[in-house]
Amino acid sequence: GAVVSQHPSRVICKSGTSVKIECRSLDFQATTMFWYRQFPKKSLMLMATSNEGSKATYEQGVEKDKFLINHASLTLSTLTVTSAHPEDSSFYICSARPGQGTNQPQHFGDGTRLSIL
Amino acid sequence: AQSVAQPEDQVNVAEGNPLTVKCTYSVSGNPYLFWYVQYPNRGLQFLLKYITGDNLVKGSYGFEAEFNKSQTSFHLKKPSALVSDSALYFCAVRPLTGGGNKLTFGTGTQLKVEL
Numbered sequence: 001g002a003v004v005s006q007h008p009s010r011v012i013c014k015s016g017t018s019v020k021i022e023c024r025s026l027d028f029q030a031t032t033m034f035w036y037r038q039f040p041k042k043s044l045m046l047m048a049t050s051n052e053g054s055k056a057t058y059e060q061g062v063e064k065d066k067f068l069i070n071h072a073s074l075t076l077s078t079l080t081v082t083s084a085h086p087e088d089s090s091f092y093i094c095s096a097r098p099g100q101g102t103n104q105p106q107h108f109g110d111g112t113r114l115s116i117l
Numbered sequence: 118a119q120s121v122a123q124p125e126d127q128v129n130v131a132e133g134n135p136l137t138v139k140c141t142y143s144v145s146g147n148p149y150l151f152w153y154v155q156y157p158n159r160g161l162q163f164l165l166k167y168i169t170g171d172n173l174v175k176g177s178y179g180f181e182a183e184f185n186k187s188q189t190s191f192h193l194k195k196p197s198a199l200v201s202d203s204a205l206y207f208c209a210v211r212p213l214t215g216g217g218n219k220l221t222f223g224t225g226t227q228l229k230v231e232l
Contacts, residue, residue: 004160049219093161110160
């Protein structure tokens, strides 16, 4: 149980393109999802917390207009990287936490490798 | 502010030997601790967690971790390593109460198990 699906797994596109990444909880409902960015051989950096039916909470230094987050249902959150540039190239990972309680562990998607040419 | 330290970038172990991956943490109040494993080009897989109770927590794939409050540590262990255990391991913490939902991750430890 507690499967999180992330799509696409890899994207290669030209500079200036906008890219949408989907994160779905397949067998549970998630009122809260999280978006992380991971640089090579580095830890995960939390970008934002996605709340179903309300605005996402962004971490300091993360541009809201650059990284658009939509959490329209209890099983889907999307991250759109707008007008992507080479410096946005990274591994993006989402996670979701089952249930209403905060004692459940986060379950992660398999990540999206974004490469901007 | 909460933080996690994983002092070793890499740990090398021979297959069949015991392994330890170290983690120390800092958090306000009681901690909620996790270990995750990441294989190349994949997301993180949950291994185990500690909330309260027995200091020795057993998790997936034969891994266990020992919570030590006085040393603020939560080292990951396995009695007999397998080559397939080779991966990147992350320790994470957040306050048990308050502090929001945010997990803070360590920088990761690359485990290499060799024949």
